[in-house]
Amino acid sequence: MINATRIQESKGDRLFLGLVYLFLTVILLIVALPLIYILSSSVSSPQAVVSGKVWLFPVDFTLAGYKAVFNNAQIGVGYMNSLFYTVVGTIINVLLTIMLAYPLAKKTFYGRNFVMVLLVITMMFDGGLIPFYMVVKNLHLLDTRWAMILPGALAVFQVIVARTFFQTSIPDELAEAAELDGCSDIRFIWSIVLPLSKPIIAVMTLMYAVGHWNAYFDALIFLRSPDLFPLQIILRNILILNTVDPSMMANVDQMQAQQGLRDLLKYSLIVVASAPVLIIYPFVQKHFVKGVMIGSLKG
Amino acid sequence: MPNLVNETAVVRKPAWRSMKRHWQLYLVILLPLLYLVIFKYVPMAGIVIAFKDYNVIKGIWGSPWVGLKYFGQFFNSPNFWLYIKNTLGISLYGLLIGFPAPIILALALNEIRNGLFKKSVQLVTYAPYFISTVIMVSIIIVNLTPNVGMISKFFAMLGVENTNFMGIPGLFKSIYVWSDVWQFTGYGAIIYIAALAGVNPELYESAKVDGASRIQKIINIDIPSLIPVSVILLILNLGNIMKLGFEKIYLMQNPLNLSTSEVISTYVYKVGLLGSSFSFSAAIGLFNSIINLILLVSVNYIAKKLSNNSLW
Numbered sequence: 001m002i003n004a005t006r007i008q009e010s011k012g013d014r015l016f017l018g019l020v021y022l023f024l025t026v027i028l029l030i031v032a033l034p035l036i037y038i039l040s041s042s043v044s045s046p047q048a049v050v051s052g053k054v055w056l057f058p059v060d061f062t063l064a065g066y067k068a069v070f071n072n073a074q075i076g077v078g079y080m081n082s083l084f085y086t087v088v089g090t091i092i093n094v095l096l097t098i099m100l101a102y103p104l105a106k107k108t109f110y111g112r113n114f115v116m117v118l119l120v121i122t123m124m125f126d127g128g129l130i131p132f133y134m135v136v137k138n139l140h141l142l143d144t145r146w147a148m149i150l151p152g153a154l155a156v157f158q159v160i161v162a163r164t165f166f167q168t169s170i171p172d173e174l175a176e177a178a179e180l181d182g183c184s185d186i187r188f189i190w191s192i193v194l195p196l197s198k199p200i201i202a203v204m205t206l207m208y209a210v211g212h213w214n215a216y217f218d219a220l221i222f223l224r225s226p227d228l229f230p231l232q233i234i235l236r237n238i239l240i241l242n243t244v245d246p247s248m249m250a251n252v253d254q255m256q257a258q259q260g261l262r263d264l265l266k267y268s269l270i271v272v273a274s275a276p277v278l279i280i281y282p283f284v285q286k287h288f289v290k291g292v293m294i295g296s297l298k299g
Numbered sequence: 300m301p302n303l304v305n306e307t308a309v310v311r312k313p314a315w316r317s318m319k320r321h322w323q324l325y326l327v328i329l330l331p332l333l334y335l336v337i338f339k340y341v342p343m344a345g346i347v348i349a350f351k352d353y354n355v356i357k358g359i360w361g362s363p364w365v366g367l368k369y370f371g372q373f374f375n376s377p378n379f380w381l382y383i384k385n386t387l388g389i390s391l392y393g394l395l396i397g398f399p400a401p402i403i404l405a406l407a408l409n410e411i412r413n414g415l416f417k418k419s420v421q422l423v424t425y426a427p428y429f430i431s432t433v434i435m436v437s438i439i440i441v442n443l444t445p446n447v448g449m450i451s452k453f454f455a456m457l458g459v460e461n462t463n464f465m466g467i468p469g470l471f472k473s474i475y476v477w478s479d480v481w482q483f484t485g486y487g488a489i490i491y492i493a494a495l496a497g498v499n500p501e502l503y504e505s506a507k508v509d510g511a512s513r514i515q516k517i518i519n520i521d522i523p524s525l526i527p528v529s530v531i532l533l534i535l536n537l538g539n540i541m542k543l544g545f546e547k548i549y550l551m552q553n554p555l556n557l558s559t560s561e562v563i564s565t566y567v568y569k570v571g572l573l574g575s576s577f578s579f580s581a582a583i584g585l586f587n588s589i590i591n592l593i594l595l596v597s598v599n600y601i602a603k604k605l606s607n608n609s610l611w
Contacts, residue, residue, distance in 0.1 A: 102324075
């Protein structure tokens with residue numbers, strides 16, 4: 001190979017490469033340290049956290065914060081709600097995206113340019129918050145589970161990515177051959193297009209699912225009943241507005257200890273709430289990078 | 300002449316026939332189109348509310364027209380320039396720092412051959428992208444908690460002790476922008492890494508033969524090959540200048556930093572949905588969208604003239 005005849009790196013180049021390594025190591029630390037700090041704090045004793053003893057490693061290991069998180073009924077309800085919105089919402093998202101992207105990928109589909117223009121317009125201009133809110137209100141979706149699913153049932157960007165994928169990886173000849181054999185379009189999508197599109201479906205599922213799991217804005221404006229709240233709203237109440245229900249710390253008598261546990265709870269909660277996405281992420285990272293690249297081809 | 304008639308007939312027939320043959324595709328696309336109309340186009344039509352005196356009982360169409368009254372009210376409000384200044388200030392600051400950051404990371408990663416170190420840097424720097432806004436703001440807050448958080452302890456070592464960083468108006472922009480850089484640089488680099496991977500290896504080989512140093516190679520090969528994709532991303536970013544992320548700013552706001560943290564999107568939410576002034580709020584939202592659209596179209600035009608790269 002070419003490596004055999006490699007030209008030796010000059011001194012300047014080796015110095016430069018060393019600086020690059022140093023730079024990337026600093027970046028790595030800057031990104032990782034705050035996360036490690038939170039992880040360590042979540043398993044340290046409340047006293048150690050409040051008095052600022054925790055730097056990188058846990059001090060006086062304890063799982064009290066996690067116990068408080070799992071004993072909290074509100075958090076449990078939020079977790080289940082988020083799970084529901086994520087699963088149902090993502091299924092609807094992926095179905096609708098394919099239903100729109102596949103016909104648009106077919107050159108023979110009459111009117112596809114018109115629909116593409118319709119799509120692109122929505123990316124550049126929108127009615128703004130108030131008219132959007134009023135549509136949801138007039139459809140009587142306010143304070144229902146549907147408000148978390150229907151208004152965002154489709155992301156135009158994902159449609160364009162999926163369309164590019166279908167255009168480049170499902171040959172027209174395949175559709176023609178299937179047609180000659182008497183295969184209907186819906187059957188073709190179901191038994192040929194879907195199995196051939198696993199990578200793009202994986203990427204879409206991940207992107208949509210992360211979006212639903214992290215959704216906060218829709219819940220803030222559309223939901224009123226606490227039993228419909230997704231996890232993010234409950235997190236905001238506890239983590240940012242600092243309103244912890246005192247009943248969750250019923251076993252702790254002292255005010256000071258309560259304050260300590262309240263702080264500890266925050267760290268544990270951050271870990272618990274981010275866990276699902278961060279655990280899945282390394283497994284789908286490959287697909288994910290691929291998806292971003294597919295999207296960038298002709299975006 | 301009969302030939303011509305015949306030809307048009309030949310062209311037309313298959314279009315109609317193919318529509319008939321592929322009726323199922325039209326059935327399939329119906330549902331998503333319905334979604335687009337209801338949740339994208341009906342709200343666009345709903346913008347008329349900005350020119351009306353909206354009254355809940357009379358509805359949008361029954362309410363009286365008031366022309367530009369609400370726009371005037373916004374332009375003349377004492378805080379108009381403050382909100383514009385905050386919106387543009389945070390946006391431009393973010394662009395200045397946030398736009399080159401992923402390019403630099405991608406260039407640095409590109410210098411390193413595939414290996415465990417490269418993979419770990421990528422894995423770790425992408426990860427914050429998946430953190431929700433609520434959690435992100437919580438991470439900012441706990442890390443900045445006086446005497447407890449990691450960052451505040453770091454500043455304490457430098458002599459800045461016991462400071463409530465979130466309550467200092469002058470720091471809001473920096474906290475917002477740099478935490479965004481922390482969260483999104485790794486993700487943003489993916490697209491540039493992909494572009495660098497597409498560079499013809501022969502270019503590097505011949506550069507090596509010519510005795511080019513690594514820095515010369517970056518300047519003469521890497522950066523030029525990133526220009527098309529970065530121009531496109533720059534247009535998109537500039538076209539979003541007024542659409543500043545509502546969620547993060549709203550969550551980071553507190554009574555102490557409002558003078559620098561109130562932007563148009565948070566103001567629209569507060570006035571419109573919390574204060575129920577639908578028409579006034581819709582007018583501000585429309586003003587914002589129009590500025591945005593003008594920016595997008597003009598930046599695209601300029602980019603096309605200057606570099607032949609454009610969105611359309």
